[in-house]
Amino acid sequence: MSxxxxxxxxxxxxxxxxxxxxxDERERAAVKQLAEALDSDGSLNLAALYRDVLMAKPELxxxxxxxxxxxxxxxxxxxxxxxxxxxxxxxxxxxxxxxxLAAALGLPTxxxxxxxxxxxxxxxxxxxxxxxxxxxxxx
Numbered sequence: 001m002s003x004x005x006x007x008x009x010x011x012x013x014x015x016x017x018x019x020x021x022x023x024d025e026r027e028r029a030a031v032k033q034l035a036e037a038l039d040s041d042g043s044l045n046l047a048a049l050y051r052d053v054l055m056a057k058p059e060l061x062x063x064x065x066x067x068x069x070x071x072x073x074x075x076x077x078x079x080x081x082x083x084x085x086x087x088x089x090x091x092x093x094x095x096x097x098x099x100x101l102a103a104a105l106g107l108p109t110x111x112x113x114x115x116x117x118x119x120x121x122x123x124x125x126x127x128x129x130x131x132x133x134x135x136x137x138x139x
Contacts, residue, residue: 001072006038007049008066009076012101014053015060016080019097022087030086034079064104073105074115081116085123090116 102112
């Protein structure tokens with residue numbers, strides 16, 4: 001994956017993190033983890049990307065246009081859905097963002113819906129307390 005594609009994927013993840021208008025630490029942690037995984041040599045300036053997304057508000061279609069392969073476009077969507085779900089199941093603003101992202105990436109609606117549903121299922125499962133915790137809390 002090229003440095004431009006890595007930058008675009010992380011930019012999209014940041015845009016996803018801010019899609020609901022909230023600044024949630026769990027979403028920021030998900031973006032940081034993604035950046036560390038994709039930018040293994042540390043050449044990307046994550047702080048500058050944060051600033052660009054917050055201040056310059058890049059055009060989603062322009063950022064998505066930097067992704068050349070079907071695999072990188074799918075990865076970008078999957079990572080964005082995961083970031084949206086980092087703080088729980090997607091809200092309406094996040095679903096709207098993901099719909100616009102799918103269109104900008106040229107992902108088929110069925111594919112995007114399946115990815116979002118899977119991310120929601122993971123988020124919902126993560127928010128269910130362990131049975132032993134529930135049992136202990138009710139004693």
